[in-house]
Amino acid sequence: MSTIIAISLVLPAALEANTANGAVSQQLQQVIDQKEKVKKQQAQTSQQLSSVKQEKAATQQEADQLQQKLEATSAQLTALETNLSHLDDDLSKSKEQLTEADKRITSRSGQLKQMIESMYVNGPQSYLEVLMGSTTFNDFLDRVQDLVLLAGKQKELLAANIRDKQQIEQVEAQQEKDQEQQKALVTQEQNLKQQLAAQEVQKTVELATLNSQEQVLAEQSAEQEKELMQFAAQESKLIEESKKVTLTYQGGKLAWPFSRNYPITSPFGYRSDPFTGERAFHDGTDIGAPKGTDILAAEDGIVSVAQWYGGYGNCVIIDHGHGIMTLYGHMLNDSMVVKKGDTVKRGQKIGEVGMTGRATGYHLHFGVYLNYDAVDPMKYLK
Numbered sequence: 001m002s003t004i005i006a007i008s009l010v011l012p013a014a015l016e017a018n019t020a021n022g023a024v025s026q027q028l029q030q031v032i033d034q035k036e037k038v039k040k041q042q043a044q045t046s047q048q049l050s051s052v053k054q055e056k057a058a059t060q061q062e063a064d065q066l067q068q069k070l071e072a073t074s075a076q077l078t079a080l081e082t083n084l085s086h087l088d089d090d091l092s093k094s095k096e097q098l099t100e101a102d103k104r105i106t107s108r109s110g111q112l113k114q115m116i117e118s119m120y121v122n123g124p125q126s127y128l129e130v131l132m133g134s135t136t137f138n139d140f141l142d143r144v145q146d147l148v149l150l151a152g153k154q155k156e157l158l159a160a161n162i163r164d165k166q167q168i169e170q171v172e173a174q175q176e177k178d179q180e181q182q183k184a185l186v187t188q189e190q191n192l193k194q195q196l197a198a199q200e201v202q203k204t205v206e207l208a209t210l211n212s213q214e215q216v217l218a219e220q221s222a223e224q225e226k227e228l229m230q231f232a233a234q235e236s237k238l239i240e241e242s243k244k245v246t247l248t249y250q251g252g253k254l255a256w257p258f259s260r261n262y263p264i265t266s267p268f269g270y271r272s273d274p275f276t277g278e279r280a281f282h283d284g285t286d287i288g289a290p291k292g293t294d295i296l297a298a299e300d301g302i303v304s305v306a307q308w309y310g311g312y313g314n315c316v317i318i319d320h321g322h323g324i325m326t327l328y329g330h331m332l333n334d335s336m337v338v339k340k341g342d343t344v345k346r347g348q349k350i351g352e353v354g355m356t357g358r359a360t361g362y363h364l365h366f367g368v369y370l371n372y373d374a375v376d377p378m379k380y381l382k
């Protein structure tokens with residue numbers, strides 16, 4: 001048995017009280033009835049606890065998925081933003097190119113204008129002079145042609161510059177469009193990221209709520225378990241009375257519950273639960289022993305529980321008196337050789353090692369209770 005919170009105590013509906021008579025028998029019946037009531041409550045608590053655990057696991061899964069989505073969205077956003085900054089760079093380069101192209105056009109048209117002005121406005125004389133400076137008629141025609149060619153060349157270059165500019169403008173327009181689209185994508189991704197982050201916060205709140213519910217139920221379950229131990233002790237007390245036996249435990253070492261040494265496979269205290277992996281309290285010492293190994297009573301006492309006991313599987317609880325009780329869990333089916341109300345001697349066989357109940361391998365879950373609280377068994381064995 002690994003956690004106190006996972007125990008669902010299932011006691012048989014009709015507990016026999018063969019050993020008691022008369023008033024004692026009546027008292028015993030009352031104790032049994034009370035125990036039955038708490039047992040039902042405990043079963044309910046266990047059920048609630050397991051549904052909270054399930055809900056928690058589902059919520060955790062949703063939270064993990066959200067986290068993954070959030071990470072993917074963040075990565076996507078980074079990629080989009082990088083792309084956008086490249087587009088911004090491209091666009092500013094285009095704008096520079098456009099400025100350059102404008103400069104070229106301005107300078108080119110300035111030159112052309114100057115030429116035309118020189119030809120027709122300011123300097124007809126100078127051109128006339130060039131023309132008049134011709135020595136022959138052929139020379140005159142050549143000079144006219146040169147001037148016309150020169151003007152034509154300038155015009156052509158200007159037209160090429162304008163085409164250049166138009167091309168750059170087209171590129172720029174496309175880049176602006178791309179930039180707008182990219183901005184829209186970035187905004188969309190940012191919104192998605194925000195939504196996911198908000199959902200994640202909500203899941204975190206839900207998980208915290210479930211965690212506190214779980215804690216409350218676990219405490220409730222532990223409290224009910226303690227009550228059940230108290231009823232079991234009352235029962236054995238009444239049995240003791242009816243049988244006229246006296247419990248002799250006066251303190252000191254308990255006997256090792258086996259005839260030879262076996263390894264401790266899981267100590268008493270907080271540990272990672274072998275089923276859920278969660279941190280959980282382990283209310284006993286697990287001793288790894290082969291299937292069918294004889295389990296021995298740790299001390300003289302009266303058997304107060306010898307039956308299926310929830311997560312403990314086939315289980316024996318012995319009351320030794322003076323507030324000390326021992327619990328032996330996960331016994332092999334049909335291996336129990338004591339029954340409720342039996343008096344047992346220290347070292348007497350009570351059953352055999354199995355893995356019934358909540359167990360992952362063959363071992364004995366050995367619990368020691370002092371005034372109904374689980375205590376570290378090793379402190380009583382050493």
Ligand SMILES: [Zn+2]
Nearest residue numbers: 001002286365
């Ligand atoms: Zn255990």
